[in-house]
Amino acid sequence: MSPLEVKALSLTEMRTHRSTKWRDFPADVLPLPVAEMDFPVAEPIRKVLIEMVEHSDLGYLGAIPEVGESFSQFAMARWGWNLDPNQVYMSTDVGVGVVELLRLFTQPGDRVLINSPIYHNFYTWIEETHVTKVDVPHLLESDGWKIDWPALEAAYKTGIKVHMVCNPHNPLGRVYSREELLKIAHLAKEHGVIVISDEIHAPLTYSDSNFIPFLSLGEVAEEIGVTVTAASKGWNIAGLKCAIIITQGQVMAKKLEKLPPAVHYRASLLGGFATAAAYSHGVEWLDAAIRTLDHNRYFLQELLAKKIPAVGYHVPDCSYLAWLDLSALNLGPNPTQTLLERGKVAFNAGQDFSPHTPQFVRLNFATSEEVLIEAVDRILKSI
Numbered sequence: 050m051s052p053l054e055v056k057a058l059s060l061t062e063m064r065t066h067r068s069t070k071w072r073d074f075p076a077d078v079l080p081l082p083v084a085e086m087d088f089p090v091a092e093p094i095r096k097v098l099i100e101m102v103e104h105s106d107l108g109y110l111g112a113i114p115e116v117g118e119s120f121s122q123f124a125m126a127r128w129g130w131n132l133d134p135n136q137v138y139m140s141t142d143v144g145v146g147v148v149e150l151l152r153l154f155t156q157p158g159d160r161v162l163i164n165s166p167i168y169h170n171f172y173t174w175i176e177e178t179h180v181t182k183v184d185v186p187h188l189l190e191s192d193g194w195k196i197d198w199p200a201l202e203a204a205y206k207t208g209i210k211v212h213m214v215c216n217p218h219n220p221l222g223r224v225y226s227r228e229e230l231l232k233i234a235h236l237a238k239e240h241g242v243i244v245i246s247d248e249i250h251a252p253l254t255y256s257d258s259n260f261i262p263f264l265s266l267g268e269v270a271e272e273i274g275v276t277v278t279a280a281s282k283g284w285n286i287a288g289l290k291c292a293i294i295i296t297q298g299q300v301m302a303k304k305l306e307k308l309p310p311a312v313h314y315r316a317s318l319l320g321g322f323a324t325a326a327a328y329s330h331g332v333e334w335l336d337a338a339i340r341t342l343d344h345n346r347y348f349l350q351e352l353l354a355k356k357i358p359a360v361g362y363h364v365p366d367c368s369y370l371a372w373l374d375l376s377a378l379n380l381g382p383n384p385t386q387t388l389l390e391r392g393k394v395a396f397n398a399g400q401d402f403s404p405h406t407p408q409f410v411r412l413n414f415a416t417s418e419e420v421l422i423e424a425v426d427r428i429l430k431s432i
């Protein structure tokens with residue numbers, strides 16, 4: 050039997066989709082922002098959703114032990130992480146999970162650390178919970194983006210309540226090494242910092258990189274860390290509204306007892322069972338999707354090298370977001386806007402990830418070769 054192939058749906062079909070990526074722009078714009086894939090949904094997820102709709106099984110959700118059990122089996126098989134499924138809790142989505150954790154751990158005005166450039170909703174979650182942002186930006190070195198350790202330690206010394214870590218990293222596409230994560234865990238313990246690890250992109254790590262779940266690092270990480278993740282990125286089901294919050298240490302589990310029960314009940318029944326189906330029966334699909342994305346990350350590199358070599362691009366370790374440095378193209382103070390106006394091509398704007406990266410755009414390559422060729426041609430046309 051030939052291996053499963055997961056390929057992008059046609060542009061004509063994608064343009065009928067109702068999600069924000071396909072509704073936010075006029076028909077003459079080619080959209081490549083928003084972290085969702087142009088791929089058809091995995092069969093096991095389609096099956097459970099159809100079954101539930103056909104049986105009018107659309108009520109309120111109660112306990113869904115299948116979610117924790119399926120995630121723990123997936124995490125063991127994928128990353129060798131032996132976790133307690135009883136410490137896996139549901140939430141509406143990763144955003145709601147992080148906001149509720151911030152509400153639990155902080156008082157308004159407390160200091161919360163991020164490392165920019167960073168997924169733009171880290172900023173909105175900080176605003177929503179009225180905490181104070183402390184940014185220790187990544188440093189761009191010859192071999193990629195690095196944590197600024199002296200600045201991080203100095204910031205920890207000033208009194209940080211929570212460090213929000215994004216691993217794998219959006220938009221940089223990096224997975225942090227075991228050494229880096231251990232260093233964060235030990236520093237956090239020393240300075241009384243809680244680490245919230247957003248691991249939503251982890252299932253999409255390429256086979257030449259090694260994703261390390263924060264809570265797999267042992268006792269210190271378990272004591273000070275809590276993970277928020279979901280099947281929504283790996284299996285492209287963000288619209289179903291279900292994420293998971295994970296603790297592994299008793300100290301952290303105790304703290305989470307104070308989370309309002311509604312954090313669980315505000316997830317969706319469809320999302321819960323789709324999530325369990327993804328973790329337990331969706332691995333073949335996931336691996337096929339990763340093969341296509343793996344091809345695309347290098348296809349984009351070749352395309353840029355051939356047509357616009359001045360664009361800076363580090364091939365990501367994970368996921369389908371390319372963080373492109375357009376500084377050399379002289380597209381003005383807001384390249385995203387210029388590209389939209391001149392080239393009719395949409396990306397996420399660099400300044401949404403950091404005030405220091407306005408010359409970057411984030412391109413979503415979970416699409417077809419045709420769309421990528423057209424997108425690069427539209428950038429070229431805009432110069």
Ligand SMILES: Cc1ncc(COP(=O)(O)O)c(C=O)c1O
Binds near residue numbers: 145168247281
């Ligand atoms: C790092 C990261 N965290 C969270 C999210 C959003 O997750 P959710 O839709 O579950 O809130 C995204 C979406 O792109 C993301 O990239």
